[in-house]
Amino acid sequence: DIQMTQSPSSLSASVGDRVTITCRASQGISNYLAWFQQKPGKAPKSLIYAATSLQSGVPSKFSGSGSGTDFTLTISSLQPEDFATYYCQQYNSYPFTFGPGTKVDIK
Amino acid sequence: EVQLVESGGGLIQPGGSLRLSCAASGFTVSSSSITWVRQAPGKGLEWVSVTYSGGNTYYADSVKGRFTISRDNSKNTLFLQINSLRVEDTAVYYCARLYSPADSWGQGTLVTVSS
Numbered sequence: 001d002i003q004m005t006q007s008p009s010s011l012s013a014s015v016g017d018r019v020t021i022t023c024r025a026s027q028g029i030s031n032y033l034a035w036f037q038q039k040p041g042k043a044p045k046s047l048i049y050a051a052t053s054l055q056s057g058v059p060s061k062f063s064g065s066g067s068g069t070d071f072t073l074t075i076s077s078l079q080p081e082d083f084a085t086y087y088c089q090q091y092n093s094y095p096f097t098f099g100p101g102t103k104v105d106i107k
Numbered sequence: 108e109v110q111l112v113e114s115g116g117g118l119i120q121p122g123g124s125l126r127l128s129c130a131a132s133g134f135t136v137s138s139s140s141i142t143w144v145r146q147a148p149g150k151g152l153e154w155v156s157v158t159y160s161g162g163n164t165y166y167a168d169s170v171k172g173r174f175t176i177s178r179d180n181s182k183n184t185l186f187l188q189i190n191s192l193r194v195e196d197t198a199v200y201y202c203a204r205l206y207s208p209a210d211s212w213g214q215g216t217l218v219t220v221s222s
Contacts, residue, residue: 046210
């Protein structure tokens with residue numbers, strides 16, 4: 001199975017900060033990587049698919065990059081509504097696997 | 108509007124069975140791939156299964172042999188049959204259409220396995 005790791009596991013940031021979350025796959029997954037945002041008590045929300053493609057309706061402050069084993073999610077200017085937990089997931093090979101999540105909270 | 112609505116969760120004893128439903132609107136389940144994801148209380152997301160329009164279905168090792176996907180195309184609904192339930196199956200179960208330009212998630216249904 002492909003293992004997904006994320007760093008950091010949590011971070012504290014201020015409104016307006018640029019935030020970068022890293023996701024690493026234990027083996028190459030091409031660009032079959034998705035990012036999700038989840039707020040407490042809510043269903044996840046899709047942000048990015050195919051490593052770099054923004055979901056419809058997702059603001060352009062979110063961006064994804066990477067290919068192979070190393071990926072990043074960047075939030076260009078953190079806003080109050082962005083405080084949440086972010087997960088990456090590979091869908092290159094079965095079983096599809098999620099990273100453990102990165103919790104972004106207010107400094 | 109694309110929408111997914113799960114139902115069927117509840118409190119069930121270990122060893123029991125449950126059938127979860129995922130009702131779709133705004134698109135056709137029979138021509139889409141649908142993913143099931145679960146989240147145990149206070150834990151991260153866990154991929155459970157994906158089923159494709161052609162019928163191919165894949166499961167996580169932790170549920171293989173106990174969980175089964177089926178469809179009722181006339182109702183535009185997908186089902187997740189869960190057998191031999193274990194305490195560790197306790198989670199919110201989500202169905203979702205993923206990896207496309209217009210992903211959609213359901214609101215989730217809670218399955219609690221306890222004696």
